[in-house]
Amino acid sequence: MKLYFRLLYLIFTQRLRSRCSVFGPCDTTLRVWPNDLDIFFHVNNGVYLTLMDLGRTDMMLRSGVFGPVRSAGWYPVVAAETIRFQRSLTLFQKFSIRTEVVGWNEKSIYIEQVFTSKGKQIAIAALDIRFLKKVGGKVSPADLFALLGEEHHDQPELPAWIKTWSLATEAMPRER
Secondary structure (H helix, E strand, C coil): CCCHHHHHHHHHHHHHCCCCCCCCCEEEEEECCHHHECCCCEECHHHHHHHHHHHHHHHHHHHCCHHHHHHCCEEEEEEEEEEEECCCCECCCEEEEEEEEEEECCCCEEEEEEEEECCEEEEEEEEEEEEEECCCCEECHHHHHHHCCCCCCCCCCCCHHHHHHHHHHHHCCCCC
C-alpha cells in the first residue's frame, strides 16, 4: 500500500466514523488526487487496486477486526482479484468504496468492492481473501470468525458470478 497519507487519515479518524459489521458493508469516502492520475488524466487502473486496499483496511479498523487479527499474528492476503470498470474517476472527484463480504468457503473469504460517485457505479471488483499466520500456515475462515466471536454466523450462499469467477481463477495455471 502506497497511499500513506490517506491510510493515516483512516487510522486516526476511525473512531470519528461509524462502526461497521465484520461482514460490511463499509463505505469509505475518498477524493481523487493528482498522484492518482495517469497520462490521460483519469485514475490509473493500478491505483484502483491500491484504493481498494484502503477500503478493506478501513473495514478492518471500523469493524474491530484489525486488533484481534494482529494480536493473533495473522494477516490478510489477496489470492485473486478482478475489477470491471464502467466509468472514469477524474481529478478532485469525490467517490466512495463500498466493501462487503459476500460469502466464504473452507479457505477463502469473498469480498465485493464497489466504487460509486454521484449515485453512479464506477467500478466493481471481486476478491478472494485468505488469512495467513506470520509463523507460517493458513487460517481458515472458521478460525477467523471464531477469533472474532462470529463462529455461529450463517454462511450465505455465494452469488453465481462469484462461484464462476472463483472456479475460473482456480483453473489458471500456477506456474508456466
